[in-house]
Amino acid sequence: MNDDLKERALAYHCLDGVPGKVSVVPTKPCQTASDLGLAYTPGVAKPVLAIEENPEDAYKYTSKGNLVAVISNGTAILGLGDRGALASKPVMEGKGVLFKRFADIDVFDIEVDEKDPDKLIEIVKALSPTFGGVNLEDIKGPECFKVEQELIKICPIPIFHDDQHGTAIIATAGMMNACEIVGKTLADIRVVVNGAGAAGISCAKMFVAAGVKREHIVMCDSKGVIYKGRAKGMTPEKEEFATEREVRTLAEAMVDADFFMGLSVADCVTAEMLLSMAKDPVVFAMSNPNPEIDYELAVSTRSDLIMATGRSDYPNQINNVLGFPFIFRGALDVRASRITEGMKMAAALALAKLAKESVPASVEKAYGGTKFSFGRNYIVPKPFDPRVIEYEAVAVAKAACEEGVALHPITDWEAYRASLVKRMEKYWK
Numbered sequence: 423m424n425d426d427l428k429e430r431a432l433a434y435h436c437l438d439g440v441p442g443k444v445s446v447v448p449t450k451p452c453q454t455a456s457d458l459g460l461a462y463t464p465g466v467a468k469p470v471l472a473i474e475e476n477p478e479d480a481y482k483y484t485s486k487g488n489l490v491a492v493i494s495n496g497t498a499i500l501g502l503g504d505r506g507a508l509a510s511k512p513v514m515e516g517k518g519v520l521f522k523r524f525a526d527i528d529v530f531d532i533e534v535d536e537k538d539p540d541k542l543i544e545i546v547k548a549l550s551p552t553f554g555g556v557n558l559e560d561i562k563g564p565e566c567f568k569v570e571q572e573l574i575k576i577c578p579i580p581i582f583h584d585d586q587h588g589t590a591i592i593a594t595a596g597m598m599n600a601c602e603i604v605g606k607t608l609a610d611i612r613v614v615v616n617g618a619g620a621a622g623i624s625c626a627k628m629f630v631a632a633g634v635k636r637e638h639i640v641m642c643d644s645k646g647v648i649y650k651g652r653a654k655g656m657t658p659e660k661e662e663f664a665t666e667r668e669v670r671t672l673a674e675a676m677v678d679a680d681f682f683m684g685l686s687v688a689d690c691v692t693a694e695m696l697l698s699m700a701k702d703p704v705v706f707a708m709s710n711p712n713p714e715i716d717y718e719l720a721v722s723t724r725s726d727l728i729m730a731t732g733r734s735d736y737p738n739q740i741n742n743v744l745g746f747p748f749i750f751r752g753a754l755d756v757r758a759s760r761i762t763e764g765m766k767m768a769a770a771l772a773l774a775k776l777a778k779e780s781v782p783a784s785v786e787k788a789y790g791g792t793k794f795s796f797g798r799n800y801i802v803p804k805p806f807d808p809r810v811i812e813y814e815a816v817a818v819a820k821a822a823c824e825e826g827v828a829l830h831p832i833t834d835w836e837a838y839r840a841s842l843v844k845r846m847e848k849y850w851k
């Protein structure tokens with residue numbers, strides 16, 4: 423099976439002798455000497471001077487406004503760890519494919535051979551005039567926190583670390599719906615977050631923003647529970663979630679927990695731990711490709727379980743593909759100067775809402791005829807649901823306008839929604 427996947431994946435990446443997954447396509451005619459004189463010298467000097475005089479014109483005369491940089495230094499590629507900048511390129515090209523396919527956004531993927539966060543910040547800042555937004559990807563913690571925070575301060579365009587916020591947004595949507603299904607409220611649930619890397623910290627923060635009580639969260643890292651007064655392996659981010667409780671191991675933390683969020687390693691959760699959780703437990707086991715507890719083992723251990731993974735071959739896939747294309751679509755369309763907490767929450771709420779709508783036949787067809795309806799095995803929408811952009815991009819754009827970060831606010835939301843449907847038509851044929 424794995425060998426088969428390796429063969430198919432490598433063949434896909436050089437299909438028909440074409441290396442890689444993306445290419446650059448001109449959008450203007452270039453067939454004649456006259457076209458050449460406009461696209462290139464001497465004509466091109468005119469938009470140069472126009473942009474020098476009025477930088478806003480870059481959004482009119484160049485592709486800046488629909489172009490996102492997907493930038494990685496390869497230090498935390500998927501669950502594969504630090505494999506170097508060059509080896510991250512297939513993932514970054516893949517993100518480019520998804521930006522285009524799901525939100526009609528163009529991407530330059532940029533793999534930067536630089537691990538020093540200060541130098542990486544300088545490099546991204548220097549590159550930023552080219553782009554309407556920057557999606558940071560697969561940069562390891564804790565450096566990723568500083569890189570994103572500094573860039574947000576110094577760049578006038580949206581900067582978004584996908585692995586932190588993308589994962590958190592989709593997981594929050596899933597958490598809200600899973601809790602609704604089992605009749606629990608976010609303010610009451612006890613949560614275990616296993617993994618204190620970029621995604622773990624960001625999920626915990628967003629759970630709190632969604633209504634989970636901070637004191638109801640126990641966070642663990644490879645050294646066990648993160649508790650107040652722990653000396654080893656602490657960071658300011660971990661300190662924020664250090665528990666006052668006496669629990670010290672993952673197994674102790676799991677007793678009576680309602681919700682487990684795994685962003686850690688395969689097979690660290692046992693059947694016994696699952697059995698010790700509260701009634702109707704929710705387990706998001708996101709370690710890829712092998713979750714914190716094997717799917718079959720988990721569902722055969724507890725029939726009252728709601729289980730989600732990062733994988734596409736089981737129900738309830740929690741993956742950031744449901745986030746970044748649509749969040750940037752909304753942000754770019756209102757020319758948001760940044761991506762705010764309100765925009766992230768709007769994205770999560772939009773996804774949670776869409777999962778409750780009945781699912782069109784086209785979506786079921788894309789998933790081999792599987793029937794989906796809101797419930798234990800369908801808590802978040804599918805990426806191949808053409809309505810995701812209508813729900814999520816519109817919600818994000820609206821939130822940007824409400825929060826005052828939109829340089830070009832939209833007023834006619836129905837027209838905007840319709841324009842998105844039209845824009846995406848070519849991809850859904």
Ligand SMILES: O=C([O-])CC(=O)C(=O)O
Binds near residue numbers: 741
């Ligand atoms: O690429 C994915 O499927 C999700 C992701 O960002 C990661 O694992 O780093």
Ligand SMILES: [Mg+2]
Binds near residue numbers: 500559560584585
């Ligand atoms: Mg990633």
